[in-house]
Amino acid sequence: MELELEPLRLPSDTERPFVIAGPCSAETEEQVMETARLLAMKGCRMFRAGVWKPRTKPGGFEGNGEKALPWLVRVKQETGMLVATEVATPEHIELALKYGIDILWVGARTSANPFAMQAMADALKGVDIPVFVKNPVNPDLELWIGAMERINQAGIKRMAAVHRGFSSYDKKIYRNLPMWQIPIELHRRIPELPMICDPSHIGGRRELIAPLCQQALDLGFDGLLIESHCDPDKAWSDAKQQVTPDVLDYILSLLVVRSETNTTE
Ligand code: PEP
Numbered sequence: 001m002e003l004e005l006e007p008l009r010l011p012s013d014t015e016r017p018f019v020i021a022g023p024c025s026a027e028t029e030e031q032v033m034e035t036a037r038l039l040a041m042k043g044c045r046m047f048r049a050g051v052w053k054p055r056t057k058p059g060g061f062e063g064n065g066e067k068a069l070p071w072l073v074r075v076k077q078e079t080g081m082l083v084a085t086e087v088a089t090p091e092h093i094e095l096a097l098k099y100g101i102d103i104l105w106v107g108a109r110t111s112a113n114p115f116a117m118q119a120m121a122d123a124l125k126g127v128d129i130p131v132f133v134k135n136p137v138n139p140d141l142e143l144w145i146g147a148m149e150r151i152n153q154a155g156i157k158r159m160a161a162v163h164r165g166f167s168s169y170d171k172k173i174y175r176n177l178p179m180w181q182i183p184i185e186l187h188r189r190i191p192e193l194p195m196i197c198d199p200s201h202i203g204g205r206r207e208l209i210a211p212l213c214q215q216a217l218d219l220g221f222d223g224l225l226i227e228s229h230c231d232p233d234k235a236w237s238d239a240k241q242q243v244t245p246d247v248l249d250y251i252l253s254l255l256v257v258r259s260e261t262n263t264t265e
């Protein structure tokens with residue numbers, strides 16, 4: 001065993017898979033609150049929103065930073081959902097903890113960088129918070145495991161791996177190739193590590209979310225991380241891959257949960 005883990009102890013629904021949903025980015029307080037209210041009405045228990053956005057090119061919207069953290073606090077207070085955001089530096093971690101963010105995730109560009117991972121691991125020493133680690137952008141299982149080992153060695157025991165696909169020059173179908181053999185091999189190596197699929201960043205377009213969710217469940221994934229926005233076409237980042245809370249609810253209602261492998265309890 002390469003990681004020392006404890007159960008995630010996060011809310012999950014008995015009839016539906018464990019889902020974390022919310023917009024790619026926290027754009028405005030109104031957009032965050034509107035999306036969160038609609039998701040909560042559909043029974044969603046965990047909310048995601050990016051506050052620090054790692055954009056491929058400069059000049060785009062790079063997130064509202066600390067200004068958006070009180071919006072997530074408001075989501076918690078008004079809907080009861082747990083809130084999750086992406087962190088990429090020790091300063092992000094310090095701020096997220098200061099505002100009481102419930103779940104942290106490490107993005108695919110950051111998990112590819114051992115220096116950044118070690119700096120974040122050092123900032124997490126003595127902290128008890130669930131940390132999800134997305135796969136590195138490149139298809140390197142050892143780098144992914146190494147990133148998780150650094151966080152785990154800092155004392156973080158509630159962890160999950162997020163499969164968000166791997167960068168490729170070939171964008172015919174997927175934005176990021178799923179290469180399912182990699183998360184499958186990760187599960188074989190570390191069976192007790194919860195596995196979450198992010199169909200939004202694999203597909204890159206909303207029509208692929210439903211089939212990718214079903215494929216993930218059929219492969220025994222424990223949960224789903226899905227981008228949902230109150231007005232997807234107007235989203236400031238990743239507009240093509242976001243769905244309204246209504247459509248998300250419809251997609252989730254169609255999923256057939258066949259496996260009994262949930263390890264998130
Ligand atoms: C995101 O979740 O919005 C994000 C930036 O994801 P990734 O790190 O998988 O590209």
Ligand code: MN
Binds near residue numbers: 024201227237238
């Ligand atoms: Mn996104």
